[in-house]
Amino acid sequence: MNEAAAQLWAEWSAGRLCLQQCTACGRSQQPPGPVCSWCHSTSLTLADIDGSAELVSWSTVHRAPTKAFADQVPYTLALVRVPDGALLEVRVAGDEGAESWKAGMPVVLALGTVVDRALPTGRVAG
Amino acid sequence: MSGVTAVLLGAGEASRKPTPGRTAVDLAVEASLDAIADAGIEIGDIDGVVTGYSLAEQHLDFSADLAESLGIRPQWSQTNSRSGATGASIVVSAILAVLGGACTTALATWADNRASGPPADIAGVLASQLSGFEAANGPLIATQYALIARSYMARWNAGPEDLAGVAVQFRRHAALNENAKYRTPITVEDVLSSPMASSPLHLLECALVTDYGGAVVVTRSDAMPRTPDAIHVLGFGEALSHQSILRNQELFDTGVTAAARSSQLAYEMAGMTARDLTMAQIYDCFTITVLMLMEDFGLCGRGEAGAAVRNGLLDRDGRLPSNTNGGMLSCASGGILHVTEAVRQMRGTAGAHQLATLPETALVHGNGGILGAQTTMLFGRR
Numbered sequence: 001m002n003e004a005a006a007q008l009w010a011e012w013s014a015g016r017l018c019l020q021q022c023t024a025c026g027r028s029q030q031p032p033g034p035v036c037s038w039c040h041s042t043s044l045t046l047a048d049i050d051g052s053a054e055l056v057s058w059s060t061v062h063r064a065p066t067k068a069f070a071d072q073v074p075y076t077l078a079l080v081r082v083p084d085g086a087l088l089e090v091r092v093a094g095d096e097g098a099e100s101w102k103a104g105m106p107v108v109l110a111l112g113t114v115v116d117r118a119l120p121t122g123r124v125a126g
Numbered sequence: 127m128s129g130v131t132a133v134l135l136g137a138g139e140a141s142r143k144p145t146p147g148r149t150a151v152d153l154a155v156e157a158s159l160d161a162i163a164d165a166g167i168e169i170g171d172i173d174g175v176v177t178g179y180s181l182a183e184q185h186l187d188f189s190a191d192l193a194e195s196l197g198i199r200p201q202w203s204q205t206n207s208r209s210g211a212t213g214a215s216i217v218v219s220a221i222l223a224v225l226g227g228a229c230t231t232a233l234a235t236w237a238d239n240r241a242s243g244p245p246a247d248i249a250g251v252l253a254s255q256l257s258g259f260e261a262a263n264g265p266l267i268a269t270q271y272a273l274i275a276r277s278y279m280a281r282w283n284a285g286p287e288d289l290a291g292v293a294v295q296f297r298r299h300a301a302l303n304e305n306a307k308y309r310t311p312i313t314v315e316d317v318l319s320s321p322m323a324s325s326p327l328h329l330l331e332c333a334l335v336t337d338y339g340g341a342v343v344v345t346r347s348d349a350m351p352r353t354p355d356a357i358h359v360l361g362f363g364e365a366l367s368h369q370s371i372l373r374n375q376e377l378f379d380t381g382v383t384a385a386a387r388s389s390q391l392a393y394e395m396a397g398m399t400a401r402d403l404t405m406a407q408i409y410d411c412f413t414i415t416v417l418m419l420m421e422d423f424g425l426c427g428r429g430e431a432g433a434a435v436r437n438g439l440l441d442r443d444g445r446l447p448s449n450t451n452g453g454m455l456s457c458a459s460g461g462i463l464h465v466t467e468a469v470r471q472m473r474g475t476a477g478a479h480q481l482a483t484l485p486e487t488a489l490v491h492g493n494g495g496i497l498g499a500q501t502t503m504l505f506g507r508r
Contacts, residue, residue, distance in 0.1 A: 030373075064264065089263055091263050
């Protein structure tokens with residue numbers, strides 16, 4: 001894991017909803033890294049986000065990838081885009097209507113816990 | 127390319143019957159000896175070795191294990207790790223090595239004991255290769271492809287039956303291949319009623335997990351023994367767009383992958399277009415992969431791949447027979463088998479599932495990661 005990733009995990013664990021943002025072009029990226037994937041600047045910082053995002057795609061997982069997830073299937077993962085540009089993959093609650101969701105629907109992000117990790121989770125606000 | 131070119135002298139495969147205790151190197155040796163015999167050369171003629179990696183076993187340098195097992199001391203060797211694209215990519219490495227003068231006759235081999243060897247849960251091993259920010263949420267590799275599939279389906283108004291048709295088509299080919307794992311014909315209904323892996327992808331839309339071993343012998347046209355049925359490398363191209371799908375928004379915005387670039391590079395080198403192809407062997411880890419790659423290769427228009435498959439484009443009796451051994455969806459794991467199958471079909475040594483007419487040209491493609499690493503090769507019989 002790179003240093004930027006370790007810092008982001010630490011901030012999420014401390015309860016701060018943030019992402020890596022480029023101070024040169026203002027865009028955000030996931031996963032975090034040493035270079036901005038948009039403009040190649042190395043001036044990067046962790047910036048708070050307001051939790052707004054849009055739904056890009058989603059999938060309901062029916063077979064657990066590892067034992068840690070075995071008692072949780074089925075669950076739905078969504079790919080969401082935040083206003084500053086980054087794509088995030090998040091666990092979404094309230095997925096009963098998932099098969100009728102549409103790309104572009106608003107998603108509200110908040111820190112939650114998946115297995116034993118603190119990370120952003122989503123709720124589709126359709 | 128003009129002047130000296132690279133040629134493939136032969137292809138070999140290992141038996142894929144699961145056998146407790148059989149190692150990845152055992153499979154690599156079996157495939158290599160088969161390829162060397164098929165090429166009509168001696169083990170001692172090999173002066174270059176390039177191999178893929180094993181997921182089931184750890185090796186500091188797989189190519190060293192293989193070379194030593196074969197009793198040779200090559201002047202050029204390399205172990206490549208380019209996820210699923212490795213099978214095609216090691217052949218490109220061998221081509222570059224023989225044309226660049228690093229060696230004269232290279233063996234390119236990829237093998238893994240994914241069924242016989244430890245660990246039992248390859249799906250979990252693969253999923254753990256995703257970035258931590260993805261893996262923490264619990265995706266399968268299939269989930270990442272499913273996310274891309276859902277975007278594709280919405281963009282082009284494609285239905286589940288469009289994806290399922292790919293699995294049905296390749297099973298039809300597997301039915302004729304005595305070495306394919308699954309040979310009983312299936313219908314679209316069978317695919318769509320199989321258990322969901324990660325929506326919208328069903329279990330019958332996901333590649334098999336089997337043992338595999340495949341190898342080809344690559345040399346220079348001016349060093350070639352008089353073998354009229356050698357296969358000529360007409361062109362190749364590679365491209366890499368991302369490790370994590372979070373870093374490549376085009377997968378969701380346009381659905382164009384780096385395979386558009388890799389195939390364009392190969393066509394340009396060969397002076398060919400998609401219309402010049404008479405066979406294709408397309409990396410088919412999931413049904414969606416094939417539809418998107420077909421469009422990147424220009425085999426049909428954007429959004430038209432599902433209909434093209436339904437209309438028989440890829441059928442062994444169609445205009446562009448593809449994945450004639452049943453592919454990864456019905457025959458076996460391992461992108462190297464797309465290469466060996468292409469060589470066998472073009473040399474007329476494919477056995478019971480041999481095409482009636484030897485293909486004059488072929489596109490062979492490997493895809494790695496989550497549609498990130500792409501390798502396209504174009505072969506010709508002359």
